Amino acid sequence: PVDILHFGAKVIPSSAEAQEAAAAYESFMNPYPCSLTNSEILFRAFTDNPLRYHWQMVEKLFSTALLKKCYSVIPDIYLTQSEDACTYFIVASQATTYRSIPNSSWYHYCLGRGVSLSSRPSEDKFISNNLQHSKALKIARDGALELCSSIPKRQIIMEAYQGFEHLLAQYTFNEWKDSFDRSSRESLFPVLKQTFSDEGIAPELYRFTRDAAYSALTKLRSNPQKSIDDDLEELELLEDLLSGLNDIDNINSNKIIASMRDLIESHLLDCIKILSSSNREIPEVMVSERFVTINHKEEASQTNTLVNRLLKWIFRK
Numbered sequence: 577p578v579d580i581l582h583f584g585a586k587v588i589p590s591s592a593e594a595q596e597a598a599a600a601y602e603s604f605m606n607p608y609p610c611s612l613t614n615s616e617i618l619f620r621a622f623t624d625n626p627l628r629y630h631w632q633m634v635e636k637l638f639s640t641a642l643l644k645k646c647y648s649v650i651p652d653i654y655l656t657q658s659e660d661a662c663t664y665f666i667v668a669s670q671a672t673t674y675r676s677i678p679n680s681s682w683y684h685y686c687l688g689r690g691v692s693l694s695s696r697p698s699e700d701k702f703i704s705n706n707l708q709h710s711k712a713l714k715i716a717r718d719g720a721l722e723l724c725s726s727i728p729k730r731q732i733i734m735e736a737y738q739g740f741e742h743l744l745a746q747y748t749f750n751e752w753k754d755s756f757d758r759s760s761r762e763s764l765f766p767v768l769k770q771t772f773s774d775e776g777i778a779p780e781l782y783r784f785t786r787d788a789a790y791s792a793l794t795k796l797r798s799n800p801q802k803s804i805d806d807d808l809e810e811l812e813l814l815e816d817l818l819s820g821l822n823d824i825d826n827i828n829s830n831k832i833i834a835s836m837r838d839l840i841e842s843h844l845l846d847c848i849k850i851l852s853s854s855n856r857e858i859p860e861v862m863v864s865e866r867f868v869t870i871n872h873k874e875e876a877s878q879t880n881t882l883v884n885r886l887l888k889w890i891f892r893k
Contacts, residue, residue, distance in 0.1 A: 594688030607676035623739035658712035789843035
């Protein structure tokens, strides 16, 4: 016997769009062979790692005693967003044994009905969804901590909670970027600030900054005279949003963010070199101290004369 028994699912598409997505859904709903104990159960589901299994409740069987214990701290509220995630976070935090059964498509999941594969949200719907995400995060954290009195265990829960917030922020920020224009994204950003901590927001903004810098570099490499106005607008928006985060210096010390910032800096300096050699104006956002923070001025001085003059201008006192 185990606390959590994870079996698989067969996806039944209800539309042409669902048919295209069915294979991907089956891929993450059907588990690989795995046996876990104690904190591994929580960490594998709620941290970004190659062996992560999904937190959906529908294709799992649970110990009755475990569920009764966990549902005692879950408030009776209606959620259509992140409801499985917040419930499973609490359950996984209290479970001691987990086992999966591969090649066992026992649950039939009807894809394309309800809220799955719904169209891009309106601004009102996005706000409503984020209100629910915020409630789900709070329920997950508070419920798991309420059932745990051990300080080491509470530290484990909070570490996993940061992973949960990161995964949910990834999904939500992708939706924010893909669904709305610049003006709407600016007006909706305070909603995201209310849902996620600054530590959860920063990696997503830097991720988009890295992508915009790389997009600009790719265009310039293909044609030094090519327009990069869209990428510059994106960089300007992201620079402005990053400037509104609190304790940004401490956030920037995060290893993942530091790695992304190194890439951003490298991409932007390569853009500057191409623009300079083509006698094009250097956009101000490309030399923003938030993105370009070179300390090795002597190294930079070894570049060609034109770029050398440019870098001296960037780092002028």
